[in-house]
Amino acid sequence: MLQITGLTHSYADGHLALDGLDLTVPDGELVSIVGPSGCGKSTLLRCTAGLIRPTGGRLTLNGAPIGGVPDDLAVVFQDYSRSLFPWLTVRDNVALPLRRRGKSRAERRAAAQEALESVGLPDAGRKYPWQLSGGMQQRVSIARALAYRPSLMLMDEPFGSVDAQTREDLEDLVLQVHRNEKMTILLVTHDIDESVYVGDRVVVLNRSPARVHADLPVSLPAVRDQIGTRSDPEFVRLRAEVGRLVRGGAKVAGAAPADADRGT
Amino acid sequence: MTHESAPPRGLSRPGKWARGAAGVAILFLASEILGRAGVVDRSYLPPASSITARAFELAGDPDFLFNVRVTLTAWALGLLIATAIAVPLGLLFGSVPAVNTAVRAIVEFLRPIPSVALIPLAALLLGSGLKMEVPLVVYASSWPILFNTVYGLDDVDPTAKDTLRSFGFSRFQVLLRVSLPSAAPFIATGVRLAASIALILAVGTEILSGFGDGLGMFIAQAGNVPGGTLDVLAGTVWAGCLGLLIDMLLGQGENRVFRWHKAQRSGAS
Ligand SMILES: Nc1ncnc2c1ncn2[C@@H]1O[C@H](COP(=O)(O)OP(=O)(O)OP(=O)(O)O)[C@@H](O)[C@H]1O
Ligand SMILES: [Mg+2]
Numbered sequence: 001m002l003q004i005t006g007l008t009h010s011y012a013d014g015h016l017a018l019d020g021l022d023l024t025v026p027d028g029e030l031v032s033i034v035g036p037s038g039c040g041k042s043t044l045l046r047c048t049a050g051l052i053r054p055t056g057g058r059l060t061l062n063g064a065p066i067g068g069v070p071d072d073l074a075v076v077f078q079d080y081s082r083s084l085f086p087w088l089t090v091r092d093n094v095a096l097p098l099r100r101r102g103k104s105r106a107e108r109r110a111a112a113q114e115a116l117e118s119v120g121l122p123d124a125g126r127k128y129p130w131q132l133s134g135g136m137q138q139r140v141s142i143a144r145a146l147a148y149r150p151s152l153m154l155m156d157e158p159f160g161s162v163d164a165q166t167r168e169d170l171e172d173l174v175l176q177v178h179r180n181e182k183m184t185i186l187l188v189t190h191d192i193d194e195s196v197y198v199g200d201r202v203v204v205l206n207r208s209p210a211r212v213h214a215d216l217p218v219s220l221p222a223v224r225d226q227i228g229t230r231s232d233p234e235f236v237r238l239r240a241e242v243g244r245l246v247r248g249g250a251k252v253a254g255a256a257p258a259d260a261d262r263g264t
Numbered sequence: 265m266t267h268e269s270a271p272p273r274g275l276s277r278p279g280k281w282a283r284g285a286a287g288v289a290i291l292f293l294a295s296e297i298l299g300r301a302g303v304v305d306r307s308y309l310p311p312a313s314s315i316t317a318r319a320f321e322l323a324g325d326p327d328f329l330f331n332v333r334v335t336l337t338a339w340a341l342g343l344l345i346a347t348a349i350a351v352p353l354g355l356l357f358g359s360v361p362a363v364n365t366a367v368r369a370i371v372e373f374l375r376p377i378p379s380v381a382l383i384p385l386a387a388l389l390l391g392s393g394l395k396m397e398v399p400l401v402v403y404a405s406s407w408p409i410l411f412n413t414v415y416g417l418d419d420v421d422p423t424a425k426d427t428l429r430s431f432g433f434s435r436f437q438v439l440l441r442v443s444l445p446s447a448a449p450f451i452a453t454g455v456r457l458a459a460s461i462a463l464i465l466a467v468g469t470e471i472l473s474g475f476g477d478g479l480g481m482f483i484a485q486a487g488n489v490p491g492g493t494l495d496v497l498a499g500t501v502w503a504g505c506l507g508l509l510i511d512m513l514l515g516q517g518e519n520r521v522f523r524w525h526k527a528q529r530s531g532a533s
Contacts, residue, residue, distance in 0.1 A: 046426075049426075049430050051426050051429065051430060069429055069430055069432055071432060072432075073430055073431070073432065074430070074431065075426075075427070075430040077423055077426070077427060079423045082421050082423040082424060083423050083424060083426075083427040085424060085442065085445070085446075086524040086525070086527075086528040087445045087446070087448075087524050087525075096428070096431075096441070097428075097431035097433075100431060100432050100433065128524055128527070130524065130527050130528045131527075148431065
């Protein structure tokens, strides 16, 4: 279980990015995080990853405070192209973290190839990251995180640069891995439909400095499909609700407020 | 995001070669005309054709070749030791800020001393031959390697470091697997600069040290013989050619090994 209480962070220049954020994520849950640009989503993920030390608040993972980088973690960075190593081939980029898993060279390569195939890049292994398009680079960084089989995965706008069709495939891939491996996943997205489609829960953050504005459970069946789920009345209701909250709408439990965008 | 190769900066490769060759040809002609026309005394400036002929002759002279080998040995040994010392030191300075500030003062004091000025001191303390030549070469060529290593580490993308750190790699592992390869192109440039400096120091030390062997010694001794100008100039041409050759080889090696660096820089990111 990941427990975040009163998380506050102000950067060295004095900019307050997080202000008393509370969030509890049980093991094996996929939480979608949405919020306006610049509100502090990446900062939240960096604190959770132990990459920056927050100026206030507490973070614990399974009861132990997060001091450094937690064990068994993988992060898909928003700056995916800068997080790939240009001196390594795509396959070696994906295989490198697996050294921490004590796998042999052959096992690492096989796992990397398998992960690349799962994101639709079976032939990219021998290329270098800079020989790929932005969307392909993004998929490599997803493949690298998936190949690692972490118990906690943090994804920062992981599908921002891919086409609509690939995006749907990747959403389904993440859902499948999440179900099969019982991974805990925090997924930041700007896409409201996506937040509902992949999430067990959608957390809406405030405009900067970030705090949890709303926390909505997604009561859709665990097994989802792109066509059926998106026409489910519950899906339609939730996406309208999340949309309203992201635009700064007030938290209203149950009753539908007379908002224009609820008119579906 | 495009990943085409960069538009050629300045001249294309053949263009560069053509202009370089033209420059050499003009210089050659000028010296030839000056020499032959008797504008300058022949014993001061022999015509270029005589110098070139003598230089070719020397290439078959075992005595001269032995001297070249001595110089190249000092050069290679010095450069190798300098790299072995300066890269780890640079990694230490560049990754531990406390060490960096502590040694900065020492570095700033030592750096402005021209290495050539140390030759008499080294000769006094270390005698002659490789024993004194190599330490001088090491001293002089360590600086560019050291500075380029520190500078290269400054330039490492924090996201790249965070990536490996987030997978649970230790700081030392991140240094070896991200910072070092990422800074490697800068380090290689430092080594290439150091290679030129090392050659200057090797030849210069030999010229000034008074006795021993080496290309510099050959030049110095030729200068003491009446009518030795031709040998002095032919030896100097060899020193220049060696420098050019070394620089070219290292430059090509850099381009090949660090193809990713250029390609990435020219990409859109
Ligand atoms: N290193 C930094 N130093 C100072 N301020 C920073 C730094 N990084 C981020 N900020 C500021 O903190 C705030 C939150 O940044 P953060 O990157 O977490 O936002 P975000 O929600 O991820 O935005 P986006 O959706 O655009 O990715 C922003 O206002 C940003 O300007
Ligand atoms: Mg962000």
